[in-house]
Amino acid sequence: MHSLSAKDLTLGYGETVIIDGLDIEIPKGEITVLIGGNGCGKSTLLRSLARLLKPKSGNVLLNGEEIAKMKTKEIAKKLAILPQSPVTPEGLTVYELVKQGRHPHRSIMKQWTKEDEDAVQQALESTNILHLQDRAVDSLSGGQRQRAWIALTLAQQTDIILLDEPTTYLDMTHQIEILDLLFDLNEQKGHTVVMVLHDLNLASRYAHHMVAVKDKKIYAQGTPEDIITCELVHDVFQMKCNISCDPIFGTPVCVPHGKGRSVGANQKKRAAI
Structure with missing residues (x-):
C-alpha cells in the first residue's frame, strides 16, 4: 500500500x-x-x-x-484525484468517460486489453452504474454523474483516491449515497x-x-x-x-x-x- x-x-x-x-x-x-x-x-x-x-x-x-x-x-x-465539479465533454458516454481512467496504464503501441476492459467493468459495477454505461454523462442526475467520475478514478486502479x-x-x-460508496x-x-x-x-x-x-x-x-x-x-x-x-x-x-x-x-x- x-x-x-x-x-x-x-x-x-x-x-x-x-x-x-x-x-x-x-x-x-x-x-x-x-x-x-x-x-x-x-x-x-x-x-x-x-x-x-x-x-x-x-x-x-x-x-x-x-x-x-x-x-x-x-x-x-x-494516486487518482477527482477535482471539484469536473466538466464532461458533451456527448461522452459513461463507458467512454470511465475508459479514460485506463490512460496511465496504456501507451501508443499498446492495444486495449482484457485487463483494461475488466478494470472498466469492475469500476462500473463497484459504483452501481453498469446499467448506465451507454448513457451520455451530461444526461445523468448529479448523483449518477458523480458516481461516473468516481468510477473513472477506480478504473485507474490506484491505492490512493483524493x-x-x-x-x-x-x-x-x-450525499449519503456517495459517502457510503467511498466508505465501502x-x-x-x-x-x-x-x-x-x-x-x-x-x-x-x-x-x-x-x-x-x-x-x-x-x-x-x-x-x-x-x-x-x-x-x-x-x-x-x-x-x-x-x-x-x-x-x-x-x-x-x-x-x-x-x-x-x-x-x-x-x-x-x-x-x-
Missing part, C-alpha cells in the same frame, strides 16, 4: 501564501477528511498532494519519493481516501482521521471523537456550538448556536391563542 505525506510544505498563488510550513502524513488504508473555514487552504493542499500545484517550498512525498521528480504516468498508477468536495451541489440522499471502497478494498468536506457532521461520521486547517497550518488532527470540540469549532469556524453524540453511529454532532424557530416558544404561543 502506497504512502503519501508532505514535509515543510508552503503553498500559494503569486505572492499570497495559503499554506505555510505544513507537515502531514496521510494514514494508509483509512478515510482522511480535511476540514476548515472557506479559503483556509483545504483544496489547495489537496491539489498539491496530487501534484496539480507546485509548492513554493517543501515536498510532497509518495512512497518516500519526491512527487515533483516522478513521471506523471507513474504517479497516476498510484476528492475535492465530492458532495457539492448534491441533495441529502445523494475503503472497507472492502482498502483504498486510502482523502477528501475535502464542508459538512462537519458528515465528515465526523465517515472519517477515520480528520485534519483541521487554520491560519496556514494544521490546527488539529486525529479521530473525530478526539478533536471535534466546541473549542475547535469556535476557533476554526468562528461559530459557537454544542457537541452531542450521534444516536446511531456514536460520532460527534455539531449543533450550532444562532437564531431559529423554538418549538417550545411556538407551543406557548399557540396555547396563548
Whole structure:
C-alpha cells in the first residue's frame, strides 16, 4: 500500500501564501477528511498532494519519493484525484468517460486489453452504474454523474483516491449515497481516501482521521471523537456550538448556536391563542 505525506510544505498563488510550513502524513488504508473555514487552504493542499500545484517550498512525498521528480504516468498508477465539479465533454458516454481512467496504464503501441476492459467493468459495477454505461454523462442526475467520475478514478486502479468536495451541489440522499460508496471502497478494498468536506457532521461520521486547517497550518488532527470540540469549532469556524453524540453511529454532532424557530416558544404561543 502506497504512502503519501508532505514535509515543510508552503503553498500559494503569486505572492499570497495559503499554506505555510505544513507537515502531514496521510494514514494508509483509512478515510482522511480535511476540514476548515472557506479559503483556509483545504483544496489547495489537496491539489498539491496530487501534484496539480507546485509548492513554493517543501515536498510532497509518495512512497518516500519526491512527487515533483516522478513521471506523471507513474504517479497516476498510484494516486487518482477527482477535482471539484469536473466538466464532461458533451456527448461522452459513461463507458467512454470511465475508459479514460485506463490512460496511465496504456501507451501508443499498446492495444486495449482484457485487463483494461475488466478494470472498466469492475469500476462500473463497484459504483452501481453498469446499467448506465451507454448513457451520455451530461444526461445523468448529479448523483449518477458523480458516481461516473468516481468510477473513472477506480478504473485507474490506484491505492490512493483524493476528492475535492465530492458532495457539492448534491441533495441529502445523494450525499449519503456517495459517502457510503467511498466508505465501502475503503472497507472492502482498502483504498486510502482523502477528501475535502464542508459538512462537519458528515465528515465526523465517515472519517477515520480528520485534519483541521487554520491560519496556514494544521490546527488539529486525529479521530473525530478526539478533536471535534466546541473549542475547535469556535476557533476554526468562528461559530459557537454544542457537541452531542450521534444516536446511531456514536460520532460527534455539531449543533450550532444562532437564531431559529423554538418549538417550545411556538407551543406557548399557540396555547396563548
